[in-house]
Amino acid sequence: MAGTDHAPPPFFKRGPAPLALLTFYLALSLALFVIDLRLQSLDLLRQSVALVTDPIQRIAQTPGSLVDNAAAYLRGLHDLLDENARLKQAQLRLAPDLARLEHLASENERLRKLLSVKEREKASGEVARIMYTARDPFTHRIIIDKGQQSGIVAGQPAIDEAGVVGQVTRVFPFSAEITLITDKDQTVPVQVVRSGQRSVVFGLGGGQLELRYLPANADIKEGDLLVTSGLDGIYLPGFPVARVVSIERENSYAFARIRCAPIAAVENFGEVLVLSPRQPQAPRPPDSPGRSGNTGAPSKPGDK
Missing domain, CATH: 2.40.10.340 (Rod shape-determining protein MreC, domain 1)
Known part of the structure; x- marks a missing residue:
């Protein structure tokens, strides 16, 4: 009978061999790599893919970012409170010294002015x-x-x-x-x-x-x-x-x-x-009767 010699169809349709597919995809990847390296022809495709995948990536990273930001905020708040407490304590400790330094600076400025007056007026x-x-x-x-x-x-x-x-x-x-x-x-x-x-x-x-x-x-x-x-x-x-x-x-x-x-x-x-007390000025000696304009000794009665 002729019908008994006919083979049944295969249960799975087999395609190319796996090794052939691997070779094909490797060659295609190398070709795309060379073309992109030489011609930069895939930049537009890459940007399009990034435009689609970037929002999805951001959404996926949101829970982790919220947790990290919350932890950083709590740590910063704790450090800020500690630093504020230390600064208040330091301010309380330094307040008397700062007030005294301001007073000393004002006092020093006044003393310098006093000394400058002393030099300017030639006074001791x-x-x-x-x-x-x-x-x-x-x-x-x-x-x-x-x-x-x-x-x-x-x-x-x-x-x-x-x-x-x-x-x-x-x-x-x-x-x-x-x-x-x-x-x-x-x-x-x-x-x-x-x-x-x-x-x-x-x-x-x-x-x-x-x-x-x-x-x-x-x-x-x-x-x-x-x-x-x-x-x-x-x-x-x-x-x-x-x-x-x-x-x-x-x-x-x-x-x-x-x-x-x-x-x-x-x-x-x-x-x-x-x-210092002013030094009294010596009085000018009065002119003698014989010194009416000349510097010589007064003439004697017997001199001519």
């Missing part, structure tokens, strides 16, 4: 620290830490970096008393810088001064600077003393009433420069 003196003010509420006096052991004597003027502060009135072995220029018993001969007029300022108390003995029609204006004239033999000429703040002129009074404010910080700060 002692830098003294103010210990306290006098107990008498009706006077304006301060006590400094320099006295007889430092060569301080009564009458020496005291200045700061801005101008005249006062004058030494009493001296003790290790301290001295300075009467401020604002005291009612203190006077300073002054000169108006703008006009050159000379007068005297008197202390009024309460941090004010009064310029007296200027006529009502005197050439003086608000804001004029008053400096020491040096006529009293105590203060060197040219030290700033006060500035005019108000002027009252009345026809019924011969003199104008002029109020002034001190230039120096007479009630502030903690150091003053006590100037």
Whole structure:
């Protein structure tokens, strides 16, 4: 029978051999690699694939990134709290030193200014620290830490970096008393810088001064600077003393009433420069009757 010799169809349809497929795919991969290396023709395909796969990759990495970010945030918050606590403790420990350093820096700057005034005015003196003010509420006096052991004597003027502060009135072995220029018993001969007029300022108390003995029609204006004239033999000429703040002129009074404010910080700060006493100038010897213009010896009665 012819039908008995016919073979049944195979159960699985077999394709190319596995080795042949492996060889084909290897050759295709090498070809694509060479083409891409030489011609960069697969960049567009690569970008298209990356455009599709990048969102999927980001979504897949989101849970891990959230966990890492949360852990980093908690660690950073813990470190920040610890650092903040340490900084607060360090600030508390350093606060007294920082305040003292600021005070010392301000004090050092004032001392440098005092020394510059000393050089500029060609004056010598002692830098003294103010210990306290006098107990008498009706006077304006301060006590400094320099006295007889430092060569301080009564009458020496005291200045700061801005101008005249006062004058030494009493001296003790290790301290001295300075009467401020604002005291009612203190006077300073002054000169108006703008006009050159000379007068005297008197202390009024309460941090004010009064310029007296200027006529009502005197050439003086608000804001004029008053400096020491040096006529009293105590203060060197040219030290700033006060500035005019108000002027009252009345026809019924011969003199104008002029109020002034001190230039120096007479009630502030903690150091003053006590100037050395001025050296008295030797008086000029009077000319003898025989020296009327010539330098020769006077003629004797018998000389011709």
